[in-house]
Amino acid sequence: MKHIPLSIPHLSGQEMRYVTEALETNWVAPLGPNVEAFEAAMKTYSGSAATLATSSGTAAIHLALATLGVTAGDDVFCQSLTFIASTNPIRYVGARPVLIDSEPETWNMSPAALRRAMIQAATRGRLPKAVIVVHLYGVVAKVEEIAAICEEYDVPLIEDAAESLGSTINGRMTGTFGTFGIYSFNGNKIITTSGGGMLVSNDTRLIERAFYLATQARQPVLHYEHTEVGFNYRMSNVSAGIGRGQLEVIEERVEARRTIFERYVRAFETVDASHYQQEIEGSRANRWLTALTLPGGMQQRDALIQQLKQKNIEARPAWKPMHLQPVYRDVPYITANEEDVSRRLFEEGICLPSASQMSFTDQALVIRFVRQGLVEDVRRNVQL
Numbered sequence: 001m002k003h004i005p006l007s008i009p010h011l012s013g014q015e016m017r018y019v020t021e022a023l024e025t026n027w028v029a030p031l032g033p034n035v036e037a038f039e040a041a042m043k044t045y046s047g048s049a050a051t052l053a054t055s056s057g058t059a060a061i062h063l064a065l066a067t068l069g070v071t072a073g074d075d076v077f078c079q080s081l082t083f084i085a086s087t088n089p090i091r092y093v094g095a096r097p098v099l100i101d102s103e104p105e106t107w108n109m110s111p112a113a114l115r116r117a118m119i120q121a122a123t124r125g126r127l128p129k130a131v132i133v134v135h136l137y138g139v140v141a142k143v144e145e146i147a148a149i150c151e152e153y154d155v156p157l158i159e160d161a162a163e164s165l166g167s168t169i170n171g172r173m174t175g176t177f178g179t180f181g182i183y184s185f186n187g188n189k190i191i192t193t194s195g196g197g198m199l200v201s202n203d204t205r206l207i208e209r210a211f212y213l214a215t216q217a218r219q220p221v222l223h224y225e226h227t228e229v230g231f232n233y234r235m236s237n238v239s240a241g242i243g244r245g246q247l248e249v250i251e252e253r254v255e256a257r258r259t260i261f262e263r264y265v266r267a268f269e270t271v272d273a274s275h276y277q278q279e280i281e282g283s284r285a286n287r288w289l290t291a292l293t294l295p296g297g298m299q300q301r302d303a304l305i306q307q308l309k310q311k312n313i314e315a316r317p318a319w320k321p322m323h324l325q326p327v328y329r330d331v332p333y334i335t336a337n338e339e340d341v342s343r344r345l346f347e348e349g350i351c352l353p354s355a356s357q358m359s360f361t362d363q364a365l366v367i368r369f370v371r372q373g374l375v376e377d378v379r380r381n382v383q384l
């Protein structure tokens with residue numbers, strides 16, 4: 001049986017031209033014309049004043065925190081329902097993550113929980129040094145509300161837009177609402193450089209500082225002079241060549257993933273109570289992965305993933321929130337009220353194959369087996 005993957009790279013055909021150019025001109029070292037052109041193209045596409053291509057999205061988050069001067073003993077608020085790369089950089093700088101619950105509409109950071117956390121922190125005289133919000137699976141968070149709360153408390157906002165390149169709210173790109181935004185070009189994302197990331201900001205001086213830290217914090221003198229510990233976090237000119245070819249087709253990729261999402265929604269209309277991430281008013285999600293919750297919870301979810309696997313179809317559980325991860329069991333977790341929303345979304349949440357090149361026939365197959373799985377599950381439960 002044919003393998004139907006969750007998400008795989010989808011080349012445009014233009015990548016080879018830029019990569020060949022890099023090889024033919026011997027520009028295979030970090031930096032170079034492809035990096036500069038890719039950064040410029042990302043500036044235009046995102047609408048940010050400044051961009052810095054990095055070796056990964058994780059590195060971009062680490063650089064954002066380091067540039068903001070976050071250090072040992074500081075707190076950083078971070079959405080709990082995310083991939084671990086959002087939180088790990090908080091530990092890299094020696095700070096403590098404080099995890100924030102999601103709201104059930106977009107599945108992203110709950111503004112109510114954030115406000116509650118801010119009030120608690122202000123009372124203790126221990127405001128966070130930064131807040132990290134995520135646009136999960138490409139669905140836009142309530143980022144304007146979140147940015148307003150951060151502004152009120154004068155705390156910088158970092159947008160983890162690793163999964164949401166191309167997602168907008170009132171035409172403005174995710175990643176441009178905070179002090180910093182980051183994108184990822186890992187192999188599974190909507191576009192890829194095989195591995196890489198981008199740090200963006202509307203503050204050119206912050207990006208200059210990040211550039212300095214990303215290149216071993218070298219002082220501007222003839223010999224090698226260092227007064228601080230920096231990193232080696234720049235993107236290679238070969239990777240950036242792939243990125244240039246990919247960025248040319250980003251809008252097509254967004255359209256393809258949105259179409260896949262819409263087909264799933266229509267197909268499961270009759271399988272009641274399935275619940276999708278919602279687009280808040282004025283927003284356009286890139287729908288990197290179609291995610292939904294199943295009425296039967298974790299048992300039904302896991303059984304369905306197993307059944308699909310037997311048909312060679314790759315589906316995955318939603319990200320397991322950071323407050324449920326053994327590695328982060330000691331850190332505070334703040335919800336809006338008694339309900340733990342991100343736990344429920346994890347337990348009931350499933351991601352379905354969403355690769356932009358998935359054919360109509362392949363998706364029809366996925367739909368058929370999902371429906372079959374759900375119906376069988378209902379029958380089993382009725383028999384019990």
Ligand SMILES: *Cc1c(COP(=O)(O)O)cnc(C)c1O
Pocket residue numbers: 056057058059082083085086134160162163183184185186195196197
């Ligand atoms: C992929 C991802 C990252 C990290 O990006 P890499 O380029 O893989 O380092 C960060 N945050 C989220 C939410 C991601 O999905």
